[in-house]
Amino acid sequence: MKAFVKQAIQILEQNGYKITNPRKQVLELIQKASSPLSPYDLQKMLSKEEALNPVTIYRVLELFVKLHLVHKVARGGFVKCSIPTEEGCHHFVVCNSCGTTKEFAEDQGCHFHLPTNIAKDFTVTSHTYEIAGICKKCKK
Amino acid sequence: MKAFVKQAIQILEQNGYKITNPRKQVLELIQKASSPLSPYDLQKMLSKEEALNPVTIYRVLELFVKLHLVHKVARGGFVKCSIPTEEGCHHFVVCNSCGTTKEFAEDQGCHFHLPTNIAKDFTVTSHTYEIAGICKKCKK
């Protein structure tokens, strides 16, 4: 995943969006990162000279998501609480349009799978499986 | 999952916590719900008479999480952004103690599985698989 910035710029151009400094800066940071970044994560990574207004970062990311340049992965903020399941896992369907979240049961049991290299360093207490997309209603 | 409230109250008692109105109210609401609830979701579900201070709801939930009466499922808040993967899926390990989030590759490909009854009503654009627990560092 190295051509990321280059390719993203192409897609911006193709869709008639300007190649601005804030957009380039954010793309560079995302390319370097190995973990998901929040708007404020990004802000903190910028030097004083290249500082950006948080509002700008939000808008840049919003655009990137619209163009599918980045995925919006739901992490952070607070907590929704749920009754624990037998196997300690949760399965959700989330509509990207209306935000509706529904919990569901997997039809042939839990598909949990922990890579062995992770298992060494990490004590698992629960896991979550989330499917994002568009619900029936929002398809009109 | 019907004995939920009763069992929760038992565990509160066993651990020397008081059975208060706010705690009972929140337990009832969670039992009724079929989807995860945020503190403010819960607040909105309460009538004027039984109204609770949001701070109280936060603290009640915090206790419930500690006693494993509910799971803290990470949804909502804003966005962390990530470069999309081939298969449109993301796999994270999240430490419940320090909050560190790492993305990882599944060792034998993507374990994505969409129950057929969901597939009918829902157009999937991406999915996320998240493992929560305690990282090496935080185990001391």
Place this chain on the structure above:
DNA sequence: CGTCTAATTGAAATACTGTTGCAATTAGAT
């Protein structure tokens, strides 16, 4: 190149979410 303008950014105001400290209230032990 410079000019021009629609697109983009930043500043300010505001709303929502989450946390902390302290005083008032209350569950439940005696």
Place this chain on the structure above:
DNA sequence: ATCTAATTGCAACAGTATTTCAATTAGACG
């Protein structure tokens, strides 16, 4: 019924997210 530690509510605050509008700028065009 009384007493007290545990719990709740209030107030103040910090962090996150959104909206409006004025200032700036990318890049199209001459």
